[in-house]
Amino acid sequence: MGSTEVVFQTTELIQQVCGRLQIVQSRRKSYADRHRSYLEVQVGDMVLLKVSPWKVVIWLRKRGKQGPIYIGPFKVIAWVDRVAYRLKLPEELNQIHITFHVSQLWKCLVDDSIMVSLEEIHVDECMNYIEIPIAILDRKTKTLQNKEVGLLKVQRQHQKGSKWT
Missing domain, CATH: 1.20.5 (Single alpha-helices involved in coiled-coils or other helix-helix interfaces)
Structure with missing residues (x-):
């Protein structure tokens, strides 16, 4: 060879x-x-922003399991590229660049009729949310295997949407 x-x-x-x-x-x-599949949103739509755990600690000062995965909703103000959008962020997040990849966004279907304004929410000194029941709409007893459980249909003060729980 x-x-x-x-x-x-x-x-x-x-x-x-x-x-x-x-x-x-x-x-x-x-x-x-x-x-x-790429997220397709229009300018003016609302999206949620994905945050990593260490960024939650830095931006929102929350730790552990209580830290959110998504924050927002934020308004899309500009289309940069097929996979990038600019968001309108509040003043407390002004240290963050406003352009994000679509992998960091989640489309948010905002319905203004079910949103509760922050002025309407009452919080006590222990930071517990106080929701006041207005009326009991219905009572029912559900029978399980060896016990009975009482169920109430309650209308609450700030409950939007279905108006009862």
């Missing part, structure tokens, strides 16, 4: 390996593209 034959066989093997790698890469890309 001459040196030219060895070089030819080696080149042929390298081309085979490269061809197989391209096939595998294209197959993996097609699998990934099948599950990939």
